[in-house]
Amino acid sequence: MPEPTTPLAERPWEAVERMLDVDAALAxxxxxxxxxxxxxxxxxDACGRILAEDVVARNSVPPFRNSAMDGYAVRAEDVSxxxxxxxxxxxxxxxxxxxxxxxxxxxxxxxxxxxxxxPLPASADAVVRFEETDEGRGSGAPERQTVRIFRSPAVGxxxxxxxxxxxxxxxxxxxxxxxxxxxxxxxASVGCAAVPVHRRPVVAILSTGDEVVAPHEPxxxxxxxxxxxxxxxxxxxxxxxxxxMLGVARDTAPDLTGRLAAGRAADLIVTSGGVSLxxxxxxxxxxxxxxxxxxxxxxxxxxxxLAFGRIGTTPLLGLPGNPVAAAVSFILYGRAAILxxxxxxxxxxxxxxxxxxxxxxxxxQRRHFVRVRLERRDDGTIVARSVGxxxxxxxxxxxxxxxxxxxxxxxxxxxxxxxxxAIPLQW
Amino acid sequence: MPEPTTPLAERPWEAVERMLDVDAALAxxxxxxxxxxxxxxxxxDACGRILAEDVVARNSVPPFRNSAMDGYAVRAEDVSxxxxxxxxxxxxxxxxxxxxxxxxxxxxxxxxxxxxxxPLPASADAVVRFEETDEGRGSGAPERQTVRIFRSPAVGxxxxxxxxxxxxxxxxxxxxxxxxxxxxxxxASVGCAAVPVHRRPVVAILSTGDEVVAPHEPxxxxxxxxxxxxxxxxxxxxxxxxxxMLGVARDTAPDLTGRLAAGRAADLIVTSGGVSLxxxxxxxxxxxxxxxxxxxxxxxxxxxxLAFGRIGTTPLLGLPGNPVAAAVSFILYGRAAILxxxxxxxxxxxxxxxxxxxxxxxxxQRRHFVRVRLERRDDGTIVARSVGxxxxxxxxxxxxxxxxxxxxxxxxxxxxxxxxxAIPLQW
Numbered sequence: 001m002p003e004p005t006t007p008l009a010e011r012p013w014e015a016v017e018r019m020l021d022v023d024a025a026l027a028x029x030x031x032x033x034x035x036x037x038x039x040x041x042x043x044x045d046a047c048g049r050i051l052a053e054d055v056v057a058r059n060s061v062p063p064f065r066n067s068a069m070d071g072y073a074v075r076a077e078d079v080s081x082x083x084x085x086x087x088x089x090x091x092x093x094x095x096x097x098x099x100x101x102x103x104x105x106x107x108x109x110x111x112x113x114x115x116x117x118x119p120l121p122a123s124a125d126a127v128v129r130f131e132e133t134d135e136g137r138g139s140g141a142p143e144r145q146t147v148r149i150f151r152s153p154a155v156g157x158x159x160x161x162x163x164x165x166x167x168x169x170x171x172x173x174x175x176x177x178x179x180x181x182x183x184x185x186x187x188a189s190v191g192c193a194a195v196p197v198h199r200r201p202v203v204a205i206l207s208t209g210d211e212v213v214a215p216h217e218p219x220x221x222x223x224x225x226x227x228x229x230x231x232x233x234x235x236x237x238x239x240x241x242x243x244x245m246l247g248v249a250r251d252t253a254p255d256l257t258g259r260l261a262a263g264r265a266a267d268l269i270v271t272s273g274g275v276s277l278x279x280x281x282x283x284x285x286x287x288x289x290x291x292x293x294x295x296x297x298x299x300x301x302x303x304x305x306l307a308f309g310r311i312g313t314t315p316l317l318g319l320p321g322n323p324v325a326a327a328v329s330f331i332l333y334g335r336a337a338i339l340x341x342x343x344x345x346x347x348x349x350x351x352x353x354x355x356x357x358x359x360x361x362x363x364x365q366r367r368h369f370v371r372v373r374l375e376r377r378d379d380g381t382i383v384a385r386s387v388g389x390x391x392x393x394x395x396x397x398x399x400x401x402x403x404x405x406x407x408x409x410x411x412x413x414x415x416x417x418x419x420x421x422a423i424p425l426q427w
Numbered sequence: 428m429p430e431p432t433t434p435l436a437e438r439p440w441e442a443v444e445r446m447l448d449v450d451a452a453l454a455x456x457x458x459x460x461x462x463x464x465x466x467x468x469x470x471x472d473a474c475g476r477i478l479a480e481d482v483v484a485r486n487s488v489p490p491f492r493n494s495a496m497d498g499y500a501v502r503a504e505d506v507s508x509x510x511x512x513x514x515x516x517x518x519x520x521x522x523x524x525x526x527x528x529x530x531x532x533x534x535x536x537x538x539x540x541x542x543x544x545x546p547l548p549a550s551a552d553a554v555v556r557f558e559e560t561d562e563g564r565g566s567g568a569p570e571r572q573t574v575r576i577f578r579s580p581a582v583g584x585x586x587x588x589x590x591x592x593x594x595x596x597x598x599x600x601x602x603x604x605x606x607x608x609x610x611x612x613x614x615a616s617v618g619c620a621a622v623p624v625h626r627r628p629v630v631a632i633l634s635t636g637d638e639v640v641a642p643h644e645p646x647x648x649x650x651x652x653x654x655x656x657x658x659x660x661x662x663x664x665x666x667x668x669x670x671x672m673l674g675v676a677r678d679t680a681p682d683l684t685g686r687l688a689a690g691r692a693a694d695l696i697v698t699s700g701g702v703s704l705x706x707x708x709x710x711x712x713x714x715x716x717x718x719x720x721x722x723x724x725x726x727x728x729x730x731x732x733l734a735f736g737r738i739g740t741t742p743l744l745g746l747p748g749n750p751v752a753a754a755v756s757f758i759l760y761g762r763a764a765i766l767x768x769x770x771x772x773x774x775x776x777x778x779x780x781x782x783x784x785x786x787x788x789x790x791x792q793r794r795h796f797v798r799v800r801l802e803r804r805d806d807g808t809i810v811a812r813s814v815g816x817x818x819x820x821x822x823x824x825x826x827x828x829x830x831x832x833x834x835x836x837x838x839x840x841x842x843x844x845x846x847x848x849a850i851p852l853q854w
Contacts, residue, residue, distance in 0.1 A: 099638030211526030234608035
C-alpha cells in the first residue's frame with residue numbers, strides 16, 4: 001500500500017494532505033499494482049495483450065519440405081545442361097498438389113508437376129517454374145506426358161526446407177511480449193490456438209457531485225453534465241481495459257457507498273470529483289469510512305488533488321473533478337496502473353522532443369502539462385504550439401490538442417524555442 | 428465497379444490477368460467503396476468512429492457563471508483596499524455549494540462562501556480563495572459569521588463565465604471528424620449522449636486451400652496451419668472493423684460456395700489463397716461463377732496476385748496465400764477499404780522518412796515492401812534495418828518488424844544510406 005504511516009482513518013483529513021511531485025505520486029500508485037492472474041485466451045482475443053509464458057513451436061514451419069513455386073520438381077543434375085536454346089525434355093512421372101499427403105518419388109530423368117506449397121517429391125532437389133518450361137510458353141495442357149526445361153536450376157532453387165522459418169520446439173514468442181497481429185499468425189502456424197495472457201483489467205468509473213448530471217438528463221439550474229465518465233472510459237478502453245460504468249453519485253454517504261460497493265469486483269475504481277480541499281466534499285469522508293485512502297496534493301497543473309488507496313481490497317484512484325485535470329491525471333497515473341495490471345513491463349508514457357512555439361510562464365513550482373498541437377518543420381524538428389485556453393475545465397482545448405507539452409516544475413519561465421518533452425495523445 | 432471492360436465470366440482467366448502498379452490497384456479497390464450508412468451510437472460506442480453530421484451545443488459550457496475555486500464570492504470594489512497587513516472584514520451572508528439551484532445574492536459589504544463549480548451569486552464579481560482569507564490561515568469553522576480578506580481581487584478573478592468554453596448552438600464537432608476521448612467528453616458536456624456515426628464495417632474472413640488446417644487441428648502430412656485468418660482478423664479489428672470468421676474452405680466448389688454465401692451480409696469478404704496462376708486453384712473458378720471478380724498481377728513484392736470484385740453485391744478482396752504476401756496486401760488495400768467504409772476521408776497509409784541501413788536489390792520492377800526495424804539515431808534520423816529473411820512465407824520476420832520499408836519499382840538497387848519512406852506498423 002502506498003501509505004506507510006498511520007492508518008488514515010485515525011487522522012483528520014488535513015493531516016494527510018501531502019505535497020508530492022508527479023514522479024513520487026506515480027511511484028506510489030504503481031507500487032500498489034501487480035499483473036493480474038493469467039488466463040487462456042484464443043488468439044484473436046489475445047491481440048494486444050501480454051503473453052504470460054514463453055511459447056514453444058509444436059511443429060516446424062514449414063512443417064515439411066515443399067515447393068515455393070508452381071512448376072516442375074526435378075533433380076538438378078538431370079537438367080544441368082538445359083538452356084533456352086537447348087532445353088532438356090523429361091517425362092512427367094506424377095502430379096502433386098498442395099495439401100496432398102502420400103509420398104511421390106521423382107525418378108532419375110523425370111519431373112513431377114508441383115504446385116506451390118505441395119510436398120517436394122523424395123529425391124527431387126529443385127523446382128523449375130512454369131515460366132522456365134514449355135508449359136509456361138503457351139503449350140498448355142496439364143495432362144502432358146513430357147516437359148521441356150529451359151533453365152538449369154541450382155540445387156535448392158524454389159525449395160522451402162522444413163523448419164526454414166521456425167524449428168520445432170524453438171521459442172516463437174516470449175513471456176512479457178505484447179501480441180500483435182503477426183505474432184498471432186506465428187503462434188497459429190506452430191499449432192498454438194490459445195495462449196496464456198494476463199487477464200484484461202476491469203476499471204469501474206464513478207463520477208461524483210450534486211452538481212453533476214448524466215449527458216442525457218435535463219440540465220436544471222446550477223447543474224453541469226458529466227463529461228468525465230465517458231472520457232475516462234474511452235481512455236481506459238484504449239489502454240486495453242474493460243469498463244464498468246458506476247454512474248454519477250450524489251454527495252450523500254448512502255449513494256456513494258452503494259455505488260462504490262458495486263465497483264468492488266473491478267480491478268481498479270476510478271472516481272472523479274470530491275477530492276479537493278472544499279469541506280462540502282462528502283466523498284473524502286466516505287472513502288475514509290469505506291477504505292484506506294490518502295489524499296495527496298501533487299505538484300502538477302492541471303490537477304493537484306489526487307486520492308489513492310483501497311476500498312476493501314480494490315485499489316481506488318480519485319481524480320479531480322475538473323475535466324482536463326481528471327483526464328491529465330488519468331493519463332499520468334491511471335494508464336500506468338492499467339498497463340501494469342495487464343502485465344506490461346514498460347508502463348512509462350512515451351514522449352518526444354519538441355520545441356516550444358511560444359513563451360510559457362509556470363509559477364508555483366508545479367509540473368505543467370500544456371495542451372499543444374505538434375507541427376513538423378521541414379528540418380525535422382517538431383514544434384509544440386499551445387491550443388489556447390489552458391483552464392482545468394476547458395475540455396475543448398484538450399480535444400483540440402494532440403500532445404501535452406511538459407514544463408518541468410523547476411522552470412518558472414520557458415522562452416519560445418526551448419527544447420522540451422511532449423506526450424503525444426494518440427487514441 | 429473497378430472493372431470497366433468485358434464482364435469477367437465471359438472470358439478465360441488468363442485473359443484477365445493484368446499487370447498493375449500498387450497505386451492503380453489501390454485506386455481501383457477504393458473506387459468500389461463508399462462510407463457505410465449512418466447510425467446513432469452512444470458516446471462510448473462512438474469512440475474512434477467518424478462523425479456523420481456536425482453537432483451543435485444544446486447548452487453553453489459552463490452552463491452558468493460559476494466559481495473556479497473554493498473561497499468567498501465578493502464584489503471586488505468592497506475589498507479593493509485589502510492587503511495581507513490590513514485585511515478587510517466582511518459579513519458572510521450565505522453559503523453556496525456546487526449543484527445548488529436557487530438564487531443567492533451578494534449584498535454590498537458582504538461575502539458568500541462558495542465552492543468550486545457553484546453558481547456565482549448575483550452582483551458578486553470575483554472569488555477570493557480560502558488561502559487568501561483568514562479561513563485558509565487556520566482559523567477554520569465554516570459556520571463563521573465574518574471573513575477577513577487578505578488580497579484585493581480584480582473583477583473576474585476565479586470566475587468562470589457562462590459559455591466561456593462553449594457557446595450554446597456553436598458547432599462542437601464536425602462531420603468527418605474521428606471521435607477521440609476528449610471529443611466524447613465535449614459532446615457529453617453539451618448534452619449530446621448519442622451521435623450519428625458511420626456504421627462499423629463487418630469484414631468476413633475466409634482462408635482457402637486443401638493444404639490448410641485450423642491452428643487447433645492435427646497436422647497430417649502435407650498440411651500447414653492457417654495463420655492468415657487470425658492475422659487478417661486482428662488487423663481488421665485494429666482498423667475499426669468487426670470480423671466474421673468463415674473458417675478454412677476446402678478446394679471444392681460446394682465448400683467454397685457455401686462459405687462465401689455465409690459472408691454475403693458482410694461489408695467486405697477477404698479471402699486468402701487460390702489466386703495465383705496455378706491451375707489447381709478452384710477458388711478462381713468459384714469466384715467467377717459466384718460473382719464478378721478480376722485477378723490482377725500487381726507490381727509488388729511480397730504479393731503479386733490480387734483478386735478483386737464482388738460476390739453478389741458484396742465486395743471481395745482475394746489475397747495471396749503466403750502469409751506475408753497476404754498481410755502486406757491487406758495493409759495496402761484492405762485497410763484503405765475498411766477506413767473508407769467507416770467514413771474516413773484520409774485513407775492513405777502514414778509513412779515516415781528513413782535511411783536504409785543496408786543495400787537492397789530490387790529486380791523485376793516491383794515495389795518492394797521490406798520488413799525492417801526502425802532505430803532512431805542521436806541526430807534524429809531514423810534508420811531502417813532489415814530484420815532478415817524476406818521470403819513471402821516467412822511470418823517470423825514480419826513479427827520482428829516494426830515497419831515496412833518501401834523500395835520504389837523504379838529503383839533496381841538501393842545503396843545503404845538512401846533516404847526512402849517506410850510504413851510504421853502500429854497495432
